[in-house]
């Protein structure tokens with residue numbers, strides 16, 4: 001059975017779309033089982049609907065606290081037998097309630113070369129700091145925000161005339177690639193956590209499958 005992904009999003013959902021497209025092509029040997037958003041107007045909802053994937057809006061404001069909202073999300077993920085949770089622009093900090101339910105089974109994509117520029121607005125932080133290169137990071141999620149074990153990273157050049165928008169778009173192209181690569185490595189059982197380092201085991205046999213990240 002294909003690895004069942006649960007995707008949490010808050011916005012446009014282009015990383016979700018990359019997962020949907022790749023799983024439908026058969027490149028990524030997984031399936032997006034369910035999508036959960038915390039924003040009613042998140043475009044990720046429409047992307048899920050168009051792909052025939054169940055999607056749910058969880059209104060954090062309707063719950064007395066963060067943990068209660070997370071229990072609702074967990075119940076949805078369990079009902080859809082999710083095996084790996086992928087945060088894709090999900091703009092909520094997860095508590096131990098959620099992380100204990102999916103220990104070492106939550107990944108996140110962040111638009112910087114962590115540990116540089118954590119938190120929200122990483123692209124703007126990079127521009128304002130004047131770095132020549134930034135990039136993106138896929139990491140396992142733990143209680144510390146944007147500090148979990150790093151799985152993959154990609155470097156992206158910063159152009160002198162970049163805006164937040166132009167840089168974000170260039171980073172997104174790499175995000176879409178390395179996130180799929182990281183999920184594929186996970187489902188092949190090739191990721192091994194060694195303390196806070198992630199060891200990537202070589203392929204047992206080479207398969208001419210999908211394009212690798214450039």
Ligand SMILES: Nc1nc2c(c(=O)[nH]1)N[C@@H](CN(C=O)c1ccc(C(=O)N[C@@H](CCC(=O)O)C(=O)O)cc1)CN2
Pocket residue numbers: 087090091092093094095108109110111118119120141142143144145146147148
């Ligand atoms: N426990 C963790 N939760 C999350 C992580 C993580 O590493 N550990 N990664 C983030 C993603 N993220 C940056 O990549 C991030 C998202 C949101 C925030 C934040 O401050 N959110 C506010 C609410 C913002 C809003 O209401 O729109 C909050 O949750 O109070 C920081 C970093 C996902 N979660």
Ligand SMILES: NCC(=O)N[C@@H]1O[C@H](COP(=O)([O-])[O-])[C@@H](O)[C@H]1O
Pocket residue numbers: 009010011012013014015016088089090109110111119120121122172175
């Ligand atoms: N701190 C978390 C964060 O900034 N995440 C970023 O939100 C965007 C979501 O795009 P998408 O909705 O098109 O996938 C992505 O660039 C992702 O790296």
